[in-house]
Amino acid sequence: MATIPSAFIIFLLGVVLAFIRRPKVVNDIKFGPSEMEIVKITGHSWKEGFIKGTIPQLPLSVLNSVIAVCKLSSDLFPGREFSATSVSVTVGLLNLVRCWFGAMPCCHGAGGLAGQYKFGGRSGGCVALLGAAKMMLGLVLGTSLVTILHQFPVGILGVLLLFAGIELAMTCKDMNSKQESFVMLICTAVSLVGSSAAVGFVCGMLVHVLLKLRTLCMP
Numbered sequence: 001m002a003t004i005p006s007a008f009i010i011f012l013l014g015v016v017l018a019f020i021r022r023p024k025v026v027n028d029i030k031f032g033p034s035e036m037e038i039v040k041i042t043g044h045s046w047k048e049g050f051i052k053g054t055i056p057q058l059p060l061s062v063l064n065s066v067i068a069v070c071k072l073s074s075d076l077f078p079g080r081e082f083s084a085t086s087v088s089v090t091v092g093l094l095n096l097v098r099c100w101f102g103a104m105p106c107c108h109g110a111g112g113l114a115g116q117y118k119f120g121g122r123s124g125g126c127v128a129l130l131g132a133a134k135m136m137l138g139l140v141l142g143t144s145l146v147t148i149l150h151q152f153p154v155g156i157l158g159v160l161l162l163f164a165g166i167e168l169a170m171t172c173k174d175m176n177s178k179q180e181s182f183v184m185l186i187c188t189a190v191s192l193v194g195s196s197a198a199v200g201f202v203c204g205m206l207v208h209v210l211l212k213l214r215t216l217c218m219p
Helices: 006-021 023-028 043-075 084-101 110-118 124-141 145-152 154-174 180-192 197-217
Strands: none
Touching: 006 023, 006 154, 023 145, 023 154, 043 197, 084 180, 110 124, 110 145, 110 154, 124 154, 180 197
């Protein structure tokens, strides 16, 4: 049992509880992959997606799935750094391919990396196994998997996210000055109060620039 990741045990418990909460979900299970078709994306959809999706999401994606991933990776795995360019390109290519099949946008995500590290997934093999397991479940259960996950207890999901968040928050321990801590607190507070990561990002950058200018102007 010691070699089995705790997150996997918690996940299995959640699946069991999902069937207990709604036993009839068994009748909704249909084996086999879902039908796939190419989505026709119109010019209006591209424009709408760019204005309402890309622009608001861009600050969060750059911070969370590029900058934060590179920084967190270098902290957790010293000597295995990779460039922000390679991360950006892989995220972009992944979404460009997936969008034609109606898939949701996705990214690497610092939260996912922190969660995997926290629960014992610390090698490339773990990511490969995760991808293979998802593909197998998709081919075997298809859309029935969504029906099962709809019954997954939110409380158990919250526990997993809580520990992943704690692991991610622990990366701030390497900040060496009060200025860095102040910028972090401003960015976090504005993001939470305004419910906008973009506004928090802009405010954090402005405070950072002002503090730098203050330092340069000091005799």
